[in-house]
Amino acid sequence: MLLALFGAVESGIIYAIMALGVYLTFRVLDFPDLTVDGSFVTGGAVAAISMMNGVPPVMATILGALAGFIAGCITGIIHTKGKINALLSGILMMIALYSINLRIMGQPTLSLLNESTFFRQLEGIWAKTGMDDFFNGILQSLGAERVPSTWVIVIVMIFVTLAIKFVTDYFLKTEVGLALRATGDNQKMIRSHSANTDILIILGVGLSNSLVALSGALITQHQSFANVNMGIGMIVIGLASVIIGEALFGKKTIAIATIAVIGGAIIYRIVVVLALRVDFLDSGDMKLITAVLVILALVTPKILQARKEKKRRLKKRAELNSRAEGA
Structure with a gap:
């Protein structure tokens, strides 16, 4: 169990970067x-x-993020300049990218087992420090016989993901970031202030997909292979992370919302791992588990809010009745 949770946290931190990208467009x-x-x-x-x-x-990872930025910008251009519905623009680009990705890879699957990936380089440096044995000893003392990977991946990815979170927070508070947020809230209003909403949408969708592609580049190196179908359902996972995080941690400020998204991504991976340990569920049920999680995350806050509102109304009615009886 501890081994599985460790792996869930490890992958959840990497997927959190993708969830931050989804947050930019979705919220x-x-x-x-x-x-x-x-x-x-x-x-x-x-x-x-x-x-x-x-x-x-490292340069290969940056190139992957840049490719995602270009793809996102094209989606924004299709929507703003082509006057095509936002949802349809994304669908068209997603379909086009399937063929483009096949062209880039040359085959459906690429193996990186013989390549020196970012994480393998980190593991090599970490192994020389001797700290891996120390951290592994901690897990083994808690009941884990082995660990899925070295601790350096978790430690480094925490810093990388938090750095991206803080940069995102800062960007959304700049003049361009505020204009981006205003565009999402009310395009007509921001346009009346002479802002170019088309450029802002293109930039926002491009930045979102650069984070998504960055996560994809890191996941590819983490699992040591790239597959043309590995992105199927990724938007649902991203939305699940955003919705679960907001339901649990709130979204009062940008800083809280972004840390909630990161927490939501990690919690999502943990819940999926725990769910798959149930006897009647298997790996093929992952999409079903995701759908149920999103439904619960959407419905539960509304049910709790309705109950809170009902209690408030009953309390107010009781106060009015007591006043009437007193009069």
Whole structure:
């Protein structure tokens, strides 16, 4: 159990970067962007093929994020300049990216088992410090016979994900970021202030997909392979992370909302791992589990709010009755 939870946290931190990208379009821009399912694979495909051609892992990862940014910008252009519905624009780009990703990879699956990935380099550096044995000893003392990977992946990805979170927070408080948020709230209003909403939408969708592609590039290196179908359902996972995080931690400020998204991504992976340990569920039920989680995350806050409102009305009625009896 402890081993499975460790792995869930490890992958959840990486997927949290993708969830932050989904948050930018889904919550900030109010843009239902399905490009995510394609750009996630694009990031992984570009990173994989780059490393196989001798590009250093860090640079390959950056190239993957850049490819995602370009894909997102094209979706924004299709919507703003082509005057095509936002949802349909994302679907069209997602379909196009399937073929583009196949072109990039040259085949449905690319193996990175013989490549020096970002995480393998980290593991090599970490092994020289001797700290891995120390942390593994802690887990073993808690009952785990082994650990799925070295601690360095978790530690480094926590710093990377938090750094992206703080940069996102800062960006959304800048003049451009505020204009981006205003565009999501009320396009007509921000347009009346001479802001170019088309450019803002293109930029926002591009930045969102760059984060999604960055996550895809890191996941590809983490699992040591890229597959053309690995992005299927990624938008649902991203939305689940956003909705679960907001339901549990709130969304009063940008800083709280972004940390909630990260927490939601980790909790989502943990819940999925725990659910798959139930006897009557197997790995093929993951999409069903995700759908149920999203439904619960959407419905539960409304039920709790309705109960709270009902209690408030009953309390107010009781106060009015007591006043009437007193008079």
